[in-house]
Amino acid sequence: MLDVRTRRLLAALTMAGLIAPVQLWAHGDVAPQPVNTDALPEVGEDWLTENPYRADKAGEEVWAKAVQIGDSGFNQNCARCHGLGAVSGGLAPDLRYLEANESGDEWFVERFQHGFTQNGTTKMPAFGEVLGQKAGWAIRTYIETRPEDGALDAHSARLHAIRDELMKGEGDEAAIKAELSEIASQVATASGAPVADSAVSRAAAALTSDPASFKHAAEVLTIGLSAAE
Known part of the structure; x- marks a missing residue:
């Protein structure tokens, strides 16, 4: 059974028209879904122990692309269990x-690369x-940028007004x-x-001089605020 937060997020996605109901259940399909990582720099054949796509190492542009690719990769392959x-x-x-940090990276890449079995049962x-190292680090990059619980609470009233x-x-x-x-610069990661x-940074990025972007930015905020409630 889906938890309350996930149900709210699914409802917000559907109401915003950003995802069709039939697609909601595609997240986390049992069969691994391929992740297109062509836009990311090569990292070699040997598995690294530290995320190569962080902004301080790869630059803001590569980091942003890794987050985007990791978002898709995670929600297609990992969300079924990890949310x-x-x-x-x-x-x-x-x-x-x-x-x-490197300690967290080592734990992640060990699980991603080899999975996890407990008492003869495959837990992961x-x-x-199947997906490759570039996809793994893109997913890792996306995960570590996720806001902590309650990160938008202090700004909720103002964000609703802006929306x-x-x-x-x-x-x-x-x-x-x-x-x-x-506001986005004040959102803390977990x-x-x-x-x-965050939904705030994505709304800011979506907003342009094109009048149509106003509605899109509002929909992005709607999803983020609904998920945070």
Whole structure:
């Protein structure tokens, strides 16, 4: 049975029209789903012990692309057990709290590459040979940027007001974008990573001078706020 937070997120996704109901159950299919990592730099054949796609190593552009690819890879292959958006419903560890350092990386890559078996029962399948190292580190990058629980609480009232303003197509694009970016910079990750990939940062990125972007940014905020409640 899905937990309350996951049900709210699914409902928000459907209401926003960003995902069709039939697609909701594609997350975490038993058969591993391929992850296209062509846009990411090569990392060699030998498995690394530290995430190569962090911004301080690979640059902001590579980091952002890794988050995007990791988002898709995680929600297609890992969410069935670890929860949509990496918010665990209790069936498996909440990977958001795996520290964004070499120790956390080593734990992650061991599980991703080889899986985990306990008392003869496979608790997690091995994804290393199936998805490859680049996909693994992209998923790791996405996971460590997830906001901690309650990260939006202090800004909830203002974000609802901004969302409503955007839905009406009102407000100054540059001013709203700047305010969203400022709020996004204050959103803490559960892993201790310096930058969170949150609904606020995504809404800020979606907002442009195109009037149609106002509604899209509002929908992104709606999903994030619904999941946080």
